[in-house]
Amino acid sequence: MKIATMFSDIWQSLWQRPVTQKYPFERKEAPDRLRGKLHWNPENCTGCALCNKDCPANAIEVITIDKKEKRFVMRYHLDRCTYCAQCVESCRFSCIELSDKEWELASTHKQPFTVYYGNEDDLNEFMAKFTQPESEPTPQ
Amino acid sequence: MDSVVNVAALLVFPGGLFVIAAGLFYEWIDRKIIARLQNRLGPRWFQPFADTVKLLAKEEIVPERVNPILFVALPLTALAGALTAALYVPMAGLKPAFSFPGDLIVTVYMLSLLTLCTGLAGATTRDRFSLVGATRTLTQLFAYEAPFLLALLGPAIAAGSWQISEITAYTETHVWILVTQPIGFIVALIGLMGKLELPPFDSPEAETEIVAGALTEYSGRGLAIFHLGKGVELVIGLTLITSFYLGGLSNPLAFVLKTVGLLVVLAALQSLMTRLRIDQTVGLWWRYGALLVLVQWLILFVIQIV
Amino acid sequence: MTAVISPKKEKFIIPIGPQHPALKEPGHFEFAVDGEIVTEATVRLGYVHRGIEKGAEARNWTQNLYLVERICGICSHIHALTYALGVEVLAEVEVPPRAQAIRVLVAELERIHSHLLWFGVAAHEAGFDTLFMYSWRDRETIMDILEALTGNRVNYSANVLGGVKFDISDEQRKVILDGLDFLEKRTHHYLDVATSDGMFLQRTRGIGITRLQDAQRLGIVGPTARASGVMRDVRVDAPYAAYDMFPINIVVETAGDLEARFVVRLKELFESFRLVREILDNLPPGDLQAKRFPRRIKPGEVISRVEAPRGEVFYYIRSNGSDMPERVKVRTPTLCNMASVLSLAVGHHLADMPMLLVGIDPCFSCNDRGVSICSSQGEHGRWTWERLRQFGIDYYANKV
Numbered sequence: 001m002k003i004a005t006m007f008s009d010i011w012q013s014l015w016q017r018p019v020t021q022k023y024p025f026e027r028k029e030a031p032d033r034l035r036g037k038l039h040w041n042p043e044n045c046t047g048c049a050l051c052n053k054d055c056p057a058n059a060i061e062v063i064t065i066d067k068k069e070k071r072f073v074m075r076y077h078l079d080r081c082t083y084c085a086q087c088v089e090s091c092r093f094s095c096i097e098l099s100d101k102e103w104e105l106a107s108t109h110k111q112p113f114t115v116y117y118g119n120e121d122d123l124n125e126f127m128a129k130f131t132q133p134e135s136e137p138t139p140q
Numbered sequence: 141m142d143s144v145v146n147v148a149a150l151l152v153f154p155g156g157l158f159v160i161a162a163g164l165f166y167e168w169i170d171r172k173i174i175a176r177l178q179n180r181l182g183p184r185w186f187q188p189f190a191d192t193v194k195l196l197a198k199e200e201i202v203p204e205r206v207n208p209i210l211f212v213a214l215p216l217t218a219l220a221g222a223l224t225a226a227l228y229v230p231m232a233g234l235k236p237a238f239s240f241p242g243d244l245i246v247t248v249y250m251l252s253l254l255t256l257c258t259g260l261a262g263a264t265t266r267d268r269f270s271l272v273g274a275t276r277t278l279t280q281l282f283a284y285e286a287p288f289l290l291a292l293l294g295p296a297i298a299a300g301s302w303q304i305s306e307i308t309a310y311t312e313t314h315v316w317i318l319v320t321q322p323i324g325f326i327v328a329l330i331g332l333m334g335k336l337e338l339p340p341f342d343s344p345e346a347e348t349e350i351v352a353g354a355l356t357e358y359s360g361r362g363l364a365i366f367h368l369g370k371g372v373e374l375v376i377g378l379t380l381i382t383s384f385y386l387g388g389l390s391n392p393l394a395f396v397l398k399t400v401g402l403l404v405v406l407a408a409l410q411s412l413m414t415r416l417r418i419d420q421t422v423g424l425w426w427r428y429g430a431l432l433v434l435v436q437w438l439i440l441f442v443i444q445i446v
Numbered sequence: 447m448t449a450v451i452s453p454k455k456e457k458f459i460i461p462i463g464p465q466h467p468a469l470k471e472p473g474h475f476e477f478a479v480d481g482e483i484v485t486e487a488t489v490r491l492g493y494v495h496r497g498i499e500k501g502a503e504a505r506n507w508t509q510n511l512y513l514v515e516r517i518c519g520i521c522s523h524i525h526a527l528t529y530a531l532g533v534e535v536l537a538e539v540e541v542p543p544r545a546q547a548i549r550v551l552v553a554e555l556e557r558i559h560s561h562l563l564w565f566g567v568a569a570h571e572a573g574f575d576t577l578f579m580y581s582w583r584d585r586e587t588i589m590d591i592l593e594a595l596t597g598n599r600v601n602y603s604a605n606v607l608g609g610v611k612f613d614i615s616d617e618q619r620k621v622i623l624d625g626l627d628f629l630e631k632r633t634h635h636y637l638d639v640a641t642s643d644g645m646f647l648q649r650t651r652g653i654g655i656t657r658l659q660d661a662q663r664l665g666i667v668g669p670t671a672r673a674s675g676v677m678r679d680v681r682v683d684a685p686y687a688a689y690d691m692f693p694i695n696i697v698v699e700t701a702g703d704l705e706a707r708f709v710v711r712l713k714e715l716f717e718s719f720r721l722v723r724e725i726l727d728n729l730p731p732g733d734l735q736a737k738r739f740p741r742r743i744k745p746g747e748v749i750s751r752v753e754a755p756r757g758e759v760f761y762y763i764r765s766n767g768s769d770m771p772e773r774v775k776v777r778t779p780t781l782c783n784m785a786s787v788l789s790l791a792v793g794h795h796l797a798d799m800p801m802l803l804v805g806i807d808p809c810f811s812c813n814d815r816g817v818s819i820c821s822s823q824g825e826h827g828r829w830t831w832e833r834l835r836q837f838g839i840d841y842y843a844n845k846v
Contacts, residue, residue: 001642001647002643002644004412005642005646006576006639006643009179010178010408010411013178014176016179018175018176018179018180018181018182019179019583020181031593031594031597033594033596035598035603054509055509056508056509082601084515084601086508086509086606100597178576179583268458268461269460272460272796339573339575340573343573343797347467347468348467348468348573349468349797350796351467411575412576413645414573414643414645414649415572415573415649415797417482417648417795417797419482
């Protein structure tokens, strides 16, 4: 039966800096494997939409512009994404990757949470076709 | 002229504003030291001030089926009691503003007024957490009060006077009473922790059981005033113990050094201990605290007779 | 909230929850007290019923992996693992041994983080905040390891159906080993604190004693049961994943009080440290994922059991041949242990209630799942949607 068993800890703490990180002022580097914002490379995409089907949060929409020409656009909903990286696993052509740098994604507006990926021409054509790009989320 | 000085003594120094500010500052020191001992950052220096200002600006909600006069008057009485006690102690190392033979007893009971008001405040509301908290607060009051008072009377007997200014004068000229009456010092220090409901004696406000104890229903101004009263009590308690046991307080520098030193010891004790159940608290005080202080008295009497 | 005290029959009830500083999640407990002694205890659960089981029926097999991972925030990997193991049996897919070993590795790292988290929470409930702060500071080591290894601090998403997502590099191996060395040293210290600090022992030793026969009768699982001498651990009784390759030693205490629960959980940490080191040293070679995993799974049903940090997690999965499960039934350990809190509460001090409650390491969101309605007429069974709706309308109409 002892008392003050934590004395060694508080004695050490007296002489060392607090471990608290002053977050916005001091940033720790994120590990390489961190799962952040999704990035899509349209080059190899075949439009199989497996990423679309397997996404548990319905955050990915692969939109076909021209199936024969293999022209696709991706609409990615940052606010729905759970950063599980299943899309990275599902894609057989390595078109998708999650960034380890972009993880401070909070915003006070709704607008930056919808991200479009694709070739410039495809995007322009898509935007022209749909005057209202903000569509209702598809009901499950 | 005299009346102007008296009013200043009541409202500015040593009562009133000075002791309230000192209370908030000492609260910050306490929180900061505990945080550092736990390897945390702790609050910035103005945090207790900011908390108080915020609380004072907020709406005070008077719960249903409560006597509203009592509900508002209790925190004021508590703070008034604590501020009155400040007039009789050598605040900031200067002479007490008022003094009369036997003011030690008055001071100690003025301090108890805060605890009493807290208990009553809990008992007037019909909140169940408040009621349990009030019961615990008052139970604890009966546990530590007698040993704490006896521990403070030890130096008084050595000095041969129950007047705080005379005891302080005696302790300044003699060897520290901490050396001659170590048991009394320990009991007084732990008694102060009980009085302030600091860990391990914080079961009256144990948040994991009864939320905020007796003060659960208080918000806004009432809570802020109780809070200020606690801070004032902390300063007065530290002043009393340092002036009695740690060789008196002859100047403001000695006051700051000694009281802050004592506060560091208090903070270390708080961070090393687990909360006691209320039955364990009562058992501790009556089984060991009271016994120890009586042994101290016995030794004192034996020495005085010899 | 009002309390009416009359000398006759009415009881003085202390409500804990649904919103209360002692509870980190909503649950409702009512303790009738006589002074400080508890005379009666009741519990009401179901405040965080999220409909996950129903939701699982509308998602495909892959999507559900991530849905069940969110049943519990603290043991997220365990839920995904249980589900994945079950679905792999249904689909008759062989998982490579290296993937199984990595799954066990993450599960054990998660156990370390969960037990350290519990240790801090329990210390906080006892009013020992210094211990709480230090154990959580050290827990950050394991959180950083898990983040570096899997890519996230909480929902690791380490599993895919048929394997795992990542391999372990030499660099990470070193980080893990360094972290474990530090944590092992700290755990020895914490074990010393939990078993020798006089003030802390006043709150734990001899409090909430659960005898062996009571533990068996109430069906308690996990470390709570092992603290009462029940030799029960799914990792030993029915080794899954790679536990047959890397066996563990079961940690049992016989005292059954709160102190024994502390000791069991802390000693399990040493067992986890040993196992993680062993896996890192003897990682079997091979692939990380099965070659192919079918999208549609032929009809069948399976039971999958895994030892979570809190006890046995139980999954029942049924397939009807489509790409979605027909039924996923989950039972989490908290539900099994809840009865022990109620049976222990009577006769203890009110101040011990938070400790007793935390002693089982409760996770309310995990266990709030099934709803069974018992009407006052003693009628049980399923209600139709229309009837439930009518009941709601009548209830609020009559309430005013």
